[in-house]
Amino acid sequence: MSYFLIDEDRKSEYTWDISGTHKWRLPGIRNCPGCSVTWGTDTRAYPSVDLTPVAHLADFEEPRAEPVEEYDRMCELVQPLLPPGALLQPGAAFGPFVGKAQGRFGALVALFPWLLLVQSEALKKLQAEGLRELKGCRTQLRFRQRNSPELLELELLPVGRLHPNCLPPDRNPPCSRCGRHGITRPDDMLLDASTIPAHLDLFRLEDFSTAIVGTERFVEACHRLGLDGVTFQPLPMK
Structure with a gap:
């Protein structure tokens, strides 16, 4: 995978x-x-x-x-x-994401690198493809336009970690009290294969929660269904 x-x-x-x-x-x-x-x-x-x-x-x-x-x-x-x-x-x-919205939206919307929205019809199509554990939650967005889409937030569990080989060798261990890592997410990420979940097609990393990761099953379904709005960068794994 x-x-x-x-x-x-x-x-x-x-x-x-x-x-x-x-x-x-x-x-x-x-x-x-x-x-x-x-x-x-x-x-x-x-x-x-x-x-x-x-x-x-x-x-x-x-x-x-x-x-x-x-x-x-x-x-x-x-x-x-x-x-x-x-x-x-x-x-x-x-709880729900509360705010204001306007404009033209793709099927998927990466509001931040760590927050992924999806149009409700697009989510139904992905779920019909058999993708695992895709959970969309209602937002409370007020649209300043007619014919506004229904945008849901995908709930992403923190699972999986980066391999130590892509992290600074002189890094300190996470804080034993609060869990803070204190290092910046590397540009060249390498997934630790032993930590990657087998039951999820979409998740965020546990040690770097700003990274949202999808399986090839998820990416192939998006391409097949013509779901746009985001990019997919391959992540090596060891």
């Missing part, structure tokens, strides 16, 4: 604009006791997760950094609501 990095097709004829954010998020960590870094990122998002049953819901609405003990407490509140295989990190996002 071959694998591909999925990204926006910047040469496409589609011109669109989307601005917004997910409804809820975990705080970042302030001055982690393990690495002394303040950080958080929304590159892991679980749009299917409804946090309305959680007490003090307003705590999940304001982006901010908190001491690690408060972060841990909020993780415990969220944990029972997560889909199987979900992993948390500081700044992880939940």
Whole structure:
């Protein structure tokens, strides 16, 4: 099986604009006791997760950094609501993507390198092809135009890692307290074959959540169905 990095097709004829954010998020960590870094990122998002049953819901609405003990407490509140295989990190996002949109859209829309939207009809076609574990979640986008598409967010689990051979040899190990890697995603990525899932046709990497990876089954289905809007870059594996 071959694998591909999925990204926006910047040469496409589609011109669109989307601005917004997910409804809820975990705080970042302030001055982690393990690495002394303040950080958080929304590159892991679980749009299917409804946090309305959680007490003090307003705590999940304001982006901010908190001491690690408060972060841990909020993780415990969220944990029972997560889909199987979900992993948390500081700044992880939940619920629908809320915002504004306009323009012309392809079948697939890479809003960010780590956030992939799909038109509802395109998702139905992909699911009919037998692709595994494709889960589309409703967004709350307000369109400033007529005949607006129905854009869904694909929920992507963090699975799979890069092979150590493509990472700096003098890198520090991830922080034992917060899990922060502290290194930039390499331009020339090499997948670690022993970590790649056999049950998913689309996922994000666990160690570099900004990378969305699809199988050749996914890429071939997109080409066969004429689904556009993104590019597919082959990823070597070892």
